[in-house]
Amino acid sequence: MLFLHQLKVLLWKNYILKKRSPFVLVFELIIPLVLFLVMTAIRKTQQASFHPQTNYTSNFLDHTYRATPFPSTGVFSILQSFCPKTAPSNEQGFSIFPNGTSTDMLMTIDRISRTNPFFTQNFSMFDIDSLPDMYETLIDRPAFVYDSLSNLTFSFTKNLTTLCLFFVTQLNYTNEECEHLLNNSVINVHQIPNVSPHLFRDSQKSSQSDNEDNFDFIYYYSLLQTSFQPEEFLNVTQLIGKIISINSFVNLTNDEVYLLAKMIKTTVFHPKTLKEVFCSVEKFDLLFQLNSTAINKTDLQERLCNMTNEQYQNLSNILMNSISDDELIDILHLEHVQLSSMLFQLDDYVSQLEKYAMFEQGLKDLYELAKLLRTNSCYINEQNNTEASPSAPLPPAVALSGNVESVAMNKLKNKKGFFPLWLGMQEAICGVKPKTNFDSDQPIGDDHLPDLAELGISDNQQRQLGLLFYVLYGNSLVLYAPNSTLIDGVISKANSTFILLDTITKYAYEWRNVSNVLKTYFLANGTEKKVDSLRRMKKFVEEFGPLLHLSSMNKLVQILKNLSDPSIDNYMKQITTIDKAACSWISLISGINLNVFKGFADENDLVEYFLHRAYHDNYTVIASVVFTNVHLNDTKLPPNTIYKIRQNASLTPSTKRVRDRFWVPAPAQNGFIYYDFGFSWVQEVIDRAIIDTQVGRPVIEPGLFYQEMSYPCYTYDNFLQMIQHALPLCLTISWVYAFAMLTQSIVYEKEVRLKEVMKIMGLNNGVHWVAWFITIFSQTTVVMVAVTIILHFGKVLVHSNPFLIFIIFEIYALSTISLAFLVSVFYSKAKIAAACSGIIYLLTYVPCMYISIREDLAQDTIPKWAKMLASLFSTSAFGMGAKYIAFYENIGTGIQFDNIRYSPVEGDHFTCFETVLFMLLDTLIHLILMWYIENVYPGTYGIPKKWYFPFTISYWTGEIYVESNWIKKLKKTNLYRWIICRKRHMSYTFHWSTSSLNQMTNDFTRNQDYFENDEHFNDQIIGVRLINLTKIFDKKKFAVQNLSLELREGEILSFLGHNGAGKTTTMSILTGLIPATSGTATIYDQDINIDMDKIRKNLGWCPQHNVLFEKLTVEEHLLFFSKLKLVQSKEMKKMIENMLFDVGLTSKRNATVSTLSGGMKRKLSVAMAFVGDAKTIILDEPTAGVDPYARRAIWELLLKLKQGRTILLSSHHMDEADVLGDRIAIISNGQLKCCGTSLFLKTTFGEGYVLTLIKKGREMTTF
Structure with missing residues (x-):
């Protein structure tokens, strides 16, 4: 019952303390929940997802189920594996890119590598220099027509009535004005080549007229459709074919001459030609001559220019009928046309023009290919560039640790040239536009590198791409043994994977040489004039394209129609773009070791090189291949070639178990390590090389992919x-x-x-x-x-x-x-x-x-x-x-x-x-x-127990021995009491020798006058008895030395001494706070070393410093300790009221200790010592820090409550000891110096009252 009672009291106390500290309590409750709340918040964003049964044709886009390429599938297939995973897949699980142009890109590369003129030895830019001269001879000077038109004029004498009717009805002229106009008007036929240069050109004026030429393809195509009947159209086609055919050396027939005249007449009087002449003041003045001032020529020109399309068509028909074909044949002498001077040069012209077309097409192909690549990734000319040199390898210790993924990702992010190239190629390879708006013309700096996620590259792809870059740019090596001629051939075939990269790089370097030649040519003096001539050729083809297309010269027509608009600016733009693309490729490819294999005589040499030389040679070894059944002198591979691949064990799955020990409902999460870290890559290229060697030819197909099997439905919880x-x-x-x-x-x-x-x-x-x-x-x-x-x-x-x-x-x-x-x-x-x-x-x-x-x-x-x-x-x-x-x-x-x-x-x-x-x-x-x-x-x-205390009966029973009757009688004799009280100067080490006994006897005899004879106190009960009590700190200093003393019930013993005299130490030993070094003490016949738990039931203590609960009130302190002392509830309330009244704390009964002053706390400590009717009270300086009034109140309380109690009180004040102490014990340096009543001590040590009189001296008078 006592246990439960005290437990209830302590729980009540703990509850009050927790209740008085709500913020601390809430904090203690919340802190353990923080991580769980964070975990729950993360869980909200990471919900479990249900995955249905997935096969190759499912819409579930997971890389696990996609076919992943090996090197034998080609570089483009490997690049496509880094495309965004939004691409669909076919029935077999292969990703398809319907919008991609990788096939066209590969064909372009192949065509360029085979036919591009810049990479052949028989091409020179100076071959096109002769084209302008040939063009001038063939096209710009049709002399047979131009000479015939010289100084020729023409007047409107035919169909005068029809023309007048047109002018009257359409242009609002009178009949008189019309007749006057037509009779006084002359057409300068010789000016037709100047105003209509499309057929009749003059080389001296062509450069001026070209800018005014706005005839287009539709005009001439309409001419052929509307001006001829079907049978005539066929004849015209044959005629034009004869005119420009290089195989035609015969003269024109009579019908062909008439058709040619009709074509010329139709061209000259075409509505668009008329409108061009009438709407140009300069051309109108050249062609139309008015010999009368009665008609305003300017007004006439404006009326003609403002006609509608229908009016133009009507006028065209009238003019065509105003001159007969015979008249035109006579005027132009078409029956005597001679083409032989032009036909002899036509063959050369076509040949040279074909070279020019080849040049232009080659430049165009390279330009279109270069546009696929971003042009801002050229870094090979930067100062202190580190990309061009191989990266530093990993030391063997790091390589063996397997910690290469972080190094690989850093290498990828540091390779700035990759980002723009991938941005440019992503649309062609993947068929999707890049997600980033990265500027292709803005150089890439470290401060604005695009994020890989912005390029559509997933985390897993970034990891794989980083490892690929680690292999490519880490100056990597694959070691092999033995390095015989046979195995060298196998390894050479295995290294063929890099042929495409090497070919493109060779072309990039070769282009840089060609580019310098092209730039020099186009920037040279006179090149601009030649390019202008080429532009006129192009314009001629555009104007007469339909006629030429209908001829037998399909090759010439095709060449001329496919030509672009010649322009130096356009050429320089294309060359610059190709330059940047070539430079970007060289920048990206620089630092790649295209020969990753290195051979050794045997496996021991291979291992020795890896351990001791590879790092110093600036190489990173990623794997090694050892052919176990092939020797140095073998000339043929065995049918069953055996080899082993050695790689860092941390880069391959553990072989300690077949499968993971812990099963989760999902496909294998780490089943691609062999692929990611290159083991399977090495195996595939070696296998291919062995097959090629065995069959004696390259086995290109099929390319090898790996693909995980489909998996049944499951719930994947990424959070867990x-x-x-x-x-x-x-x-x-x-x-x-x-x-x-x-x-x-x-x-x-x-x-x-x-x-x-x-x-x-x-x-x-x-x-x-x-x-x-x-x-x-x-x-x-x-x-x-x-x-x-x-x-x-x-x-x-x-x-x-x-x-x-x-x-x-x-x-x-x-x-x-x-x-x-x-x-x-x-x-x-x-x-x-x-x-x-x-x-x-x-x-x-x-x-x-x-x-x-x-x-x-x-x-x-x-x-x-x-x-x-x-x-x-x-x-x-x-x-x-x-x-x-x-x-x-x-x-x-x-x-x-x-x-x-x-x-x-x-x-x-x-x-x-x-x-x-x-x-x-x-x-x-x-x-x-x-x-x-x-x-x-x-x-x-606290008092320590012996280490073996659990094995002692006394600990479990609480009884040591039963005191016999003769011992009880001995304790009551005066001899026992004298020995106990006088043996106060015993040394810590007591030697029972004769000299020691004699010394103690002399010492007792010398000091016995300082201790009052206590025979008259024999009838009082001894409450506390100290027996040779000794306490040593740090094995040197005696805090208490052989202290022996008795305290009687009903009296107050005042314990006087200076600071450090041993008062507090003695009290701490009596209360069980610290153990005694030697000696003992009994409190009501109970030993403090053995019966401290029993002693404390009737012990009250006021420590030197206040020991209180800051959150409890004054009344709660008294109530708490009263309950611990098992005070009955009926008496408790009255006792607490009396105690509060005696110490003057009634008004502060509900105040917490933290709000009390030092004096009030001291009063409360004294009151706590007396609750529960304790028989032994130990007060350590109870009035320290208390005001005189409160001090007097404490004195009165002690005097009032001393009856039936044994009280030990320590103090520094003699007056307090004189008032309160029935006896006074003075201690110094741990030794008891004297003990007795106040009167005894005054009598023994006092000299009475001494009155000292001092006579005042005679006053001295000063003058």
Whole structure:
């Protein structure tokens, strides 16, 4: 009943303290929830996703199910594997790119490499210099026509009536004006070549007329359609064919002459020709001559220009009928046309023009190809450029560690030339436009590199691309052995994968040479004039294209029609674009070792090179190939060629097990390591090379892809995949703060001596720990309920049984609280305890982390005994249990009562249930160790027990011996009392020798006058007896030395002494705060070394410094300690009222201690010492720091309550000792100097009252 009563009192006290600190309480409740709330927030963004059964034709775009290329599929297939994963796939799972132009791009590259004139030896830009001269001869000077038109005029004498009718009806002229106009008008036929240069050109004026030429293809095409009948159209076609055919040397027939005249007449009088002449003042004046002033020529020109299209057509018909074909033949002498001078040069012209067309087409092809590449990735001319040189290799130690992924990603991000090239090629290769708006003309700097995600490259693709760049730019090597002629041939074929890269690079360097020649030519003097001539050729073809197309000269027509508009600016633009593209490619390809294989005589030499020379030679070895059944002198491969690939073990899957020990419902997550780190690449190219060697020819098809098999429907939870290893750590770390604060709170009570004060006042030590446990466990239970709710309804542990999760968490709370109890017994300072306890808590989790690392990363199988040993640390046991919970949650079943006894990991014989059992075992171990260590090593305050105390009967029974009757009689004799009281100067090491006894006898004889004879006190009860009490600190200083003294019931013994005399030390020994070095003391015949728990039931203590609960009120302090003293409820209220009145604290009964002054706190400490009717009262300077009024009140209280009590009071003040002390004991340097009543001491040491009179001197008069 006593235990339960005290437990109830302590729980009440703890409740009040928690209630008075709401913010601290809320903080302690919330802190453990923070990580779980964060985890729940992350869970909201990472929901589980259902994946239906996936096959190759599914719309589920996952790289796992796509065919992934090997080197034999070609460079473009490998590049397409880095395209955005939005591309559809065919029935076999191969990605298709319907909008991509990679096929056209490859064909362009192939055509350029085979036929481009810039990469052949028989082309020179100076071959096109003769074209303008040939053009001038063939086209610009049709002399047979031009000479015939010289000085020729023509008047309107035919169809005069028809023309007048047109002018009257359409142009609003009168008949008289019309006749006058036509009779006085002359057409200057010889000016027709100037005003209509489309057929009749003059080389001297062509440059001026070209700018005025606006005839287009539709005009001439319409001419042929509207001016001839079908049979005439055929004849005209044949005629034109004869005229310009290089094989035609015969004269024109009569019909062909008439058709030619009709064509010329139709061209000259075409409505568009008329409109061009009438609307140009200059051309109108040249062609039309008016010999009369009666008609305003300007007005006539304006009327003619403003005619409608229909009016133009009517006038055209009238004019064509106004001159007959015979007249035109006579005027132009068409019957005598001679083409032989032109036909002889036509063959040369076509040949040279074909070369020019080849040049233009080659330049155009390169330009179109260059436009696919971004032009801002040229870095080979930068100063201090590091891209052109191979990257520094990884040291062997780093390479062997397998930590290459981070190095690979850095290498990718540092290769600035890749980004613009990929942006340019992405649309052609992938068929999608880049997601970024990156400016192709803006140079790339380190401060604005585009993000790889902006290029449509996923995280997995970035990883693979980084590894590819690591191989390409890491100055990588694949070592092989033996390096015989036979194997060298095989390796040469294996290295053919880089042929395309090498070919493009060769063309890029060759173009840079050609580019310099082209720039020099186009910037030379006179080139502009030649290019203008070429432009006129192009214009001629555009104007007469339909006529030429209908001729037999299909080759010439095709060449002329395909020519672009010649322009130096256009040519320079194309050359500059191609230059930048070539430079960009060279910049990107620089630093790549295109010969990645290096041979050795045997495997030993290969290993030696890797270990000791590769790094110094600036090479990074990624793998090695050793042919085991091929020797140096072999000339033919064996039918079954055997070779092995050696690679860093950390870059390949572990071979310690066939499959993962832990199954999750998803395809393999790490099944592509062989591919990603190049093992399969090396194997594929070597296999291909061996096949090619065996069959004696290249085996190009089929290209090799790898593809994972389809997988049934499943639910993939990426969140659980991420946290299955982090969940145990989060669950454990979340309690670090609570653990540290719990330890600090326990140690704080010990540091400020609250715990010892309560024990002195009668508190059982077991009750103290149980009260703490119930308080903290109740608080922790609230947190565990909240954590369980958060994890379950936050869908972190949605599949697991929430009640079972709560039970596991509660058991962990038990072990954590017990561990905090254990840690607290090692510390006496709260702050240090808080800091160190957090570290200790985390250190106990280290075994769990070690096991997790060995299992997850090293793929080791940890034996059960090792896990059991680690589980002796409760945090490690909980961590492993949480890991099992995460595993079950990831599977989709969650932890349940029916599977808690089984492990979800294959071959694992440890279970979550066993971790729970170990946490219970850890709780028991913690409590036992805490109980033992606290008793053996109580810390700064407390009396330690012997290390073997659990094996003594006295500890468990509480009885040491039964005192015999003769011993009780001996204690009542005067001799016993004299020996006890006088043996005050015994040395710490007592030697029972004759000299020692004689010395003690002399000492007693010499000092016995300082101690009052106490024979008249024989009838009083001895309350406290000190027997040779000695205390030594640091094995040097005597704080108390052989102190022997008796205190009687009903009296107050005043203990006087200077600071450091030993007063407080003596009182601390009597109250059990510190143990005595030697000697003992009894309080009401109970030994302080053995019966301290019994002594404290009737002991009241007022320490030198106030030891109070800051959050409790004055009344609550008295009530708390009264309940500890088992005061009856009926007497308690009255006793508290009297005590408050006696110490003057009635008005402060409801004030918390933190609001009291120092004097009031001192009064409360004195009052606390007297509650519960304690028989032994020890007061250590009770009036220190108290005002005189309060001091007098305390004196009165002591005098009032001393009856029936034994009171020991220490003080610095003689007046206080004189007033209160029935006897006064003076101590100095740990030794008792004298003892007796106030009167005895005054008589012994006093000299009476001395009156000193001093005669005043005679006054001296000064003048």
